[in-house]
């Protein structure tokens with residue numbers, strides 16, 4: 740599915756030549772799925788975007804007990820089984836490229852999320868917003884308790900074995916619902932992903948639902 744790119748007016752002919760298209764309705768240049776994204780790197784803001792999840796991408800939704808008030812609250816995390824990461828091609832290289840990853844991962848501690856996607860997600864999950872985490876001493880888009888407003892840190896939900904988004908068995912995965920985000924372009928985000936390539940099969944077994 741298409742990826743939005745940011746082409747200055749002066750470079751529109753070059754973008755077209757390389758295979759980009761203009762989307763009239765959404766007033767943006769985009770590249771179709773079959774094109775090599777690395778040909779278009781200069782029009783992707785890699786200062787902000789470190790990860791691109793192809794359409795369709797999901798929100799994992801589940802519940803947890805708030806560490807502060809002990810009430811049950813909903814928590815979400817972006818997820819994909821078909822995404823690209825921007826990384827060095829090998830240890831000696833100082834050039835970064837986009838690489839495809841074909842395993843299932845939740846994304847944690849996002850610092851940047853495409854504004855349009857963020858608006859869609861926050862209209863339904865207003866407790867998902869920028870917050871300061873004392874655990875990691877920085878700001879990121881985090882879940883907050885719907886009862887007391889306390890930040891529910893991604894570290895424990897994603898990094899601790901048995902956390903809401905790092906289950907250690909199928910029962911843990913069954914507690915999560917994947918909701919397809921209704922957006923026609925690929926997700927541009929800056930976030931951490933898991934390296935658990937053995938999770939390829941898991942995607943099949945998680946419950947999925949429409950928005």
Ligand SMILES: [Zn+2]
Pocket residue numbers: 805806807808809810884885886887888889
């Ligand atoms: Zn609470």
